[in-house]
Amino acid sequence: MRNGLLAVGVALALGWLGSGGLRWFDAALAGYLLGTLFAIFGTVYRYSVWLRRPPTARLSRRGWEALRRGGWPAVKQLLGLGVSNLAAQTFIRERSSSRWVAHQLVFWGCVIAAAITFPLTFGWLHFESVGDDATRYRAFVGPLATIAFDARGAFGWLVFHGLDVAAILVLGGVFLFLGRRVRDPGAIAVERSTDFLALAGLFAVSVTGLMLTVSTLWMGGRFYTFLTTTHALTVILGLMYLPFGKLFHVFQRPANLGVQLYRAAGDAGPQQQCSECAAPFASVLQMGDLKDVLPQVGFDYALPAGGSWQDVCPACRRRVITQAQAGRVGGFR
Amino acid sequence: MSPLARRDEKVFVIDQSRCIGCKACVQACAECGTHRGHSMIHLEFADRGASTQTVPMVCMHCADPTCAEVCPADAIKQNEDGIVQSALKPRCIACASCVLACPFGVPKLMVEMNQMMKCDMCYDRTSLDLAPMCASVCPSQALWFGTREEFADARPGVLIDEFLFGRQSVRTKVLTVAREDGPLDVASGRTARAWQDDPFGLEESAWPGNAR
Amino acid sequence: MATLPLAEEELVxxxxxxxxxxxxxxxxxxxxxxxxVPTHCCFCGQQCGIVLKVKDERVVGFEPRYDFPFNEGKLCPKGVKRYLQGSHPDRLLAPLERDPADPAGFRQISWETALERTAAEIRRIQAAYGPNAFAMLSGVSLTNEKSYLVGKFARLALGTANLDYNGRLCMVSAGAANKKALGIDRASNPWSDIRLADVVFIAGANVAECAPITTSYVWQARDRGAKLIVADPRVTPLARTADVFLGLRPGTDSALMGAILNVLIARDWLDHAFIAAHTEDFEEAARAVADHTPQWAAGVCGVPAARIEQAAELWGTSRTGMLLHARGIEHHTKGVENVLSCINLGLATGKYGKPGCGVTTITGQGNGQGGREQGHKCDQLPGNRDITNPEHRAHVASVWGCDESEIPGKGLTAQEIVNAIHAGEIKGLLSICFNPAVSLPDTSFTAAALDKLEFYAVIEFFLSETAQHADVVLPGSLHEEDEGTSTTVEGRVVKINAAIKPPGEARLDWQILVDLAHRLGRGQYFPYGSTEEIFTELRRASHGGTADYGGITWQRVVDEQGVFWPCPSEGHPGTERLYEGGRFYTPSGRAKFHPVRWRPPAEEIDDAYPIWLTTGRVVSQYLSGTQTRRIGPLVEQYPEPLCEMHPQLAARLGVADGDLVRVRSRRGEITLPAAVVATIRPDTVFIPYHWPGRQAANQLTQRALDPISKIPEYKVSAVAIERLGPGRGTTDARDMSLEGTPA
Structure with missing residues (x-):
């Protein structure tokens, strides 16, 4: 709770500073600001709760430890993993290439949208027209004037239609995902209601946003007010959903990078040998952490003869159970 | 009886002792809709040098799943019907904690996919009351799916839903079979029939064929 | 000119x-x-029901077929992955002609050219060397309709006596023994009878791997309290759970069975009433085993005498019992005697014609039962009729509408045909559904024989190792591309349904044969418009024979989930259990005991070749592997042959698990990894036979034949073994390879 409030405070302060004491703050975006603040609060709150779970806390600590001890090579590794796992998301391609395409579309759509809207909302980014020419604009980051451009040029088009591009990318991804969910009985079986809700939310935000452009360009601005309200509503609802729904994985996923460093650190250290077959099967580091965490979450796998059931490798666990069962049935071997 | 079980509910029974190691289950598992192309069931020889005993293992679907409790990403969910699902794809961070913690040695870490996958009792089938792929095809019916009544009518033995690992008791949705009631203690050791100690009579006292 | 057009590696x-x-x-x-599409698996005689899933005219998956009573959805790994044989990159899609100048070794030709050349070569060879110089080889993975058609095609279109089939390598010993003793060649019981047996005796059958679904029947019996006896040189997966295990030496089955009969007689565990009322010649059989005491057999078989007595007691004192046997006792130069010695045990204890009682072979091939009844054996006409019997010939001639004299006489058996090719007596060959380059013993001899053919045409869906020798390749149809019937291990006729059409230019097998018959000027005998019309004729041709399909229609087969023959009329319910009321199919109506005294195998171990070799199958492969060696998940389950040997033998040879060893016999040698396992006799090694070329176990086996059934002695050879060096991994490491990513 405290972390959440703190984060909201920090966000507000940054907004104040970035917008020059609200000088460049766009009052029309106030609703969005409230939604964003709620999302920040919720996300940080939930993240903190998540981090307090014993296994998560242990892993988080180990991840940072691995980064600190790893020095520059670990940082380099982290950057590489950031590119492959967070940006390119190659691991999703291993699951399925169509899923990967869909996820990339949604991901980059959302990244573009966030890169445009959050700075606008907080007033960090605003545009001013240059001179009397209504077609020339200059972009300001806080108080700093940056490039000027022609709104009718390619760059200008991109700047003002960035959100439309984002929406189209997201919609493409959403339809691919939906297609999978409709065609694949396996996906339908493990469908969770939140899966659909997330897609519905992305769909609503993208479509209402695109309709704004459609209204401006081809409908002479008809329904514009209605559409802005609808769009604002979907976005605000979406922002409020963010910390509690499926999309929260956006914030969890980077933990995977810490895991990779942790596992690399484990691999470099001593290995746990199976107490049955003597083959190494995991790092001593990770097995030690696991054996610390198990009692914290209510399990006691200590064996009467000493040691722990987790000292047995997974394959030997299966074997020993089978042999015990065979003994209880009739004595086959 | 498992707290999860209803009277008319179909149960999954694994009787490892009668497995013939044919791997029909392994091959069929990869045809399951929720994880096509990936086989989630485990099957290997216990000790091929000594015996043809094989070790099949499906997810036992613990009432209180160790895998879910140790998951740092909170990615392993149990359905209302007691089925423990594969790690949620968006959440799983591929740390392998579940793989190393599971007392039955069940979850598999798919390294390239950055994801833990495991047997979900063919959720696409069982949720429609169809038998899972492995239990459908199993020629020896070491893997079996049906009601408790059907089992009692067809087969001897008692269905067991409790395992003991030292002091830790684990209750499971998937059942195993034993001659008498009582939790299966994994440390209970192994017994063997007389001939299996010496299948070819090599150590039996003098008999004509043993000279060669 | 049937030598390989290119090096084997290039063809592969x-x-x-x-x-x-x-x-x-x-x-x-x-x-x-x-x-x-509900149909059946093509990969063994059990013919499990299966549902194939079709999308865009391609088979894309399977679903268990719960409604088929034999297997109720159960399948072995071959059944699960059978659908992967379709849409295969190796599928033959157009006719080919041997062309060493072509980079592929074969060039694509039109059907017209392919069939015209084949017909012309047949005419040329028969004109030059006589009609029997052109032979045909067939197989029992074919449907009943195709088996029947092949028999008729060879006799009436080719006019050759030399037609035989790969069932000759399968269960002919059982067939011959059944006919001699019981007057009919069919499983004695429906498999549901296994459930009712108080003792199940499995002799020479690796049920878990070669007939996996039968395992569930054995367990259903045991769940009722039945005892299990297993006789095998290896502790097979099912043998592991047996009550009595008889780990006998290869080639000593009739000694073991003789000793059991000896004990039954000595302890008077006989059914005297049954023997008196329903059998003959018991005294002769008893006299033959008078000296086959358990103590004597212990020496011959290498099994403790006490266990033989235990087995005899279980068999003799149980009210009901089923004895199941397979290639383990049939692939011998005394295969027929071995089966007769098993039949003697059934007759002596009255275990025939009653629920839960019977002695039966577990047929191996897809249509092993039906295929051996429809007349594509060298000595047989449809309905399991005898080609030398004038009445039988007359009946079939009347159905075929030909003069009886047009039907050739008895021809050579499969191995004898290859011998005759090698000797230059047979010059031309047409084959379908048979891969002798892998499946016949002594592979170097077979390859040399194929090289000597002046012309060889093959109907195939993949270019098998034998088809590599062909002059003309005619692309035929896969199991799922044609409809028809097959007859299961139980004697149940079932319906095979076409899921898709043959791809590319490939054609239905029966249409290829009919087309060829027309080109040979014999089209008038092959007026079929559909597969069902062939079956209708088959019913008439088989009617009145022992294998009477007269009353079986396709519709009945579908409606009744299969019909058991004999079924002489449409009102007849079919015959699930044979011999009820002690009525046998011999002329006298009585079953006949045969005196069986053990005699040694054709080849025995000596100082030069001091180790017994026996061969067999693994669960993930089917026969010569033409189909299953092309299915990735099955190949990965057991990728290459291993030589199983006992740790004691391994220690003597200095071999560790996974080491490469060279196994030599008087025929040839093979290099392969050793699997050191305590589940095989210390004096015996085992090698599975599914692989070709340098991986072929049949490089080592010999062409010694049973004098009656002409089955080769695959199960007994003498070999020498030496260690070559370390291999690539241990048995357990190999086993893990299918497991995917380890933890």
Whole structure:
């Protein structure tokens, strides 16, 4: 709770500073600001709760430890993993290439949208027209004037239609995902209601946003007010959903990078040998952490003869159970 | 009886002792809709040098799943019907904690996919009351799916839903079979029939064929 | 000119075996299929029901067929992955002609050219060397309709006596023994009878791997309290759970069975009333085993005498019992005697014609039962009729509408045909569904024989190792591309349904044969418009024979989930259990005991070749592997042959688990990894036979034949073994390879 409030405070302060004491703050975006603040609060709150779970806390600590001890090579590794796992998301391609395409579309759509809207909302980014020419604009980051451009040029088009591009990318991804969910009985079986809700939310935000452009360009601005309200509503609802729904994985996923460093650190250290077959099967580091965490979450796998059931490798666990069962049935071997 | 079980509910029974190691289950598992192309069931020889005993293992679907409790990403969910699902794809961070913690040695870490996958009792089938792929095809019916009544009518033995690992008791949705009631203690050791100690009579006292 | 057009490696590079691992479109293609087709698995005699899933006219997956009573959805790994044989990159899609100048070794030709050349070569060879110089080889993975058609085609279109089939390598010993003793060649019981047996005696059958679904029947009996006896040189997966295990030396089955009969007589565990009322010649059989005491057999078989007595007691004192045997006792120069010695045990204890009682073979091939009844054996006409019997010939001639004299006489058996090719007596060959280059013993001899053919045409769906020798390759149809019937291990006639049409220019097998018959000027005998019309004629041809299909229609087969023959009329319910009321099919109506005294195998171990070799199968492969060696997941389950040997033998040879060893016999040698396992006799090694060329176990086996059934002695050879060096991994490491990513 405290972390959440703190984060909201920090966000507000940054907004104040970035917008020059609200000088460049766009009052029309106030609703969005409230939604964003709620999302920040919720996300940080939930993240903190998540981090307090014993296994998560242990892993988080180990991840940072691995980064600190790893020095520059670990940082380099982290950057590489950031590119492959967070940006390119190659691991999703291993699951399925169509899923990967869909996820990339949604991901980059959302990244573009966030890169445009959050700075606008907080007033960090605003545009001013240059001179009397209504077609020339200059972009300001806080108080700093940056490039000027022609709104009718390619760059200008991109700047003002960035959100439309984002929406189209997201919609493409959403339809691919939906297609999978409709065609694949396996996906339908493990469908969770939140899966659909997330897609519905992305769909609503993208479509209402695109309709704004459609209204401006081809409908002479008809329904514009209605559409802005609808769009604002979907976005605000979406922002409020963010910390509690499926999309929260956006914030969890980077933990995977810490895991990779942790596992690399484990691999470099001593290995746990199976107490049955003597083959190494995991790092001593990770097995030690696991054996610390198990009692914290209510399990006691200590064996009467000493040691722990987790000292047995997974394959030997299966074997020993089978042999015990065979003994209880009739004595086959 | 498992707290999860209803009277008319179909149960999954694994009787490892009668497995013939044919791997029909392994091959069929990869045809399951929720994880096509990936086989989630485990099957290997216990000790091929000594015996043809094989070790099949499906997810036992613990009432209180160790895998879910140790998951740092909170990615392993149990359905209302007691089925423990594969790690949620968006959440799983591929740390392998579940793989190393599971007392039955069940979850598999798919390294390239950055994801833990495991047997979900063919959720696409069982949720429609169809038998899972492995239990459908199993020629020896070491893997079996049906009601408790059907089992009692067809087969001897008692269905067991409790395992003991030292002091830790684990209750499971998937059942195993034993001659008498009582939790299966994994440390209970192994017994063997007389001939299996010496299948070819090599150590039996003098008999004509043993000279060669 | 039937030598290989290119080096074998080059042919393999073009025509496979390549591995098909995924359904068409890949695993993620989704499963919104167009239709489901109920049919049967093609990969063994049990003919399990299966549902094939079809999308865009390709087979993309399977679903268990719960409604078929034999297997109720159960399948072995071959059944699960059988669908991967379709849409295969190796599938032959157009006729080919041997062309050493072509980079592929074969060039594509039109059907017209292919069939005209084949017909012309047949005419040329028969004109020059006589009609019997052109032979035909067939197989019992074919449907009843195709088996019947092949028999008729060879006799009336080719006019050759030399037609035989690969069932000759399968269960002919059982067939011959059954006919001699019981007057009919069919499983004695429906498999549901196994459930009712108080003792199940499995002799020479690796049920878990070669007839996996039968395992469930054995367990259902045991769940009722039945005892299990297993006689095998190896502790097979099912033998592991047996009550009595008889780990006998290869080639000593009739000694073991003789000793059991000896004990039954000595302890008077006999059914005197049954023997008196329903059998003959018991005294002769008893006299023959008078000296086959358990103590004597212990020496011959290498099994403790006490265990033989235990087995005899279980068999003799149980009210009901089933004895199941397979290739383990049939692949011998005394295969027929071995089966007769088993039949003697059934007759002596009255275990015939009653629920839970019977002695039966477990047929191996897809249509092993039906295929051996429809007249494509060298000595047989449809309905399991005798080609030398004038009445039988007259009946079949009347159905075929030909003069009886047009039907040739008895021809050579499969191995004898290859021998005759080698000797230059047979010059031309047409084959379908038979891969002798892998499946016949002494592979170097077979390859040399094929090289000597002046002309060889083959009907195939993949270019098998034998088809590599062909002058003309006619692309035929896969199991799922044609309809028809087959007859299961139980004697149950079932319906095979076509899921899809043959791809490319490939054609239905029966249409190829009919077309060829027309080109040979014999079209008038082959007026078929559909597969069902062939079956209708088959019913008439078989009617009145022992294998009487007269009352079986396709519709009945579908409606009744199969019909058991004999079924002489449409009102007849079919015959599930044979011999009820002690009525046998011999002329006297009585079953006949045969005196069986053990005699040694054709080859015995000596100082030069001091180790017994026995061969067999693994669960993931089917026969010569033409289909299953092309299915990735099955190949990965057991990728290459291993030489199983006991730790004691391994220690003597200095061999560790996974080491490469060279196994030599008087015929040839093979280099392969050793699997050091305590589940095989210390004096015996085992090698599975599914692989070709330098991996072929049949490089070591010999062409010694049973004098009656002419089955080769695959199960007994003498070999020498030496260690070559370390191999690539241990048995357990190999086993893990299918497991995917380890933890």
């Amino acid at each position: 590079a073009r025509f496979g075996p390549h591995l098909n691992r995924q359904p068409p479109g890949g695993w993620n293609a989704g499963l919104d299929i167009d239709r489901e």
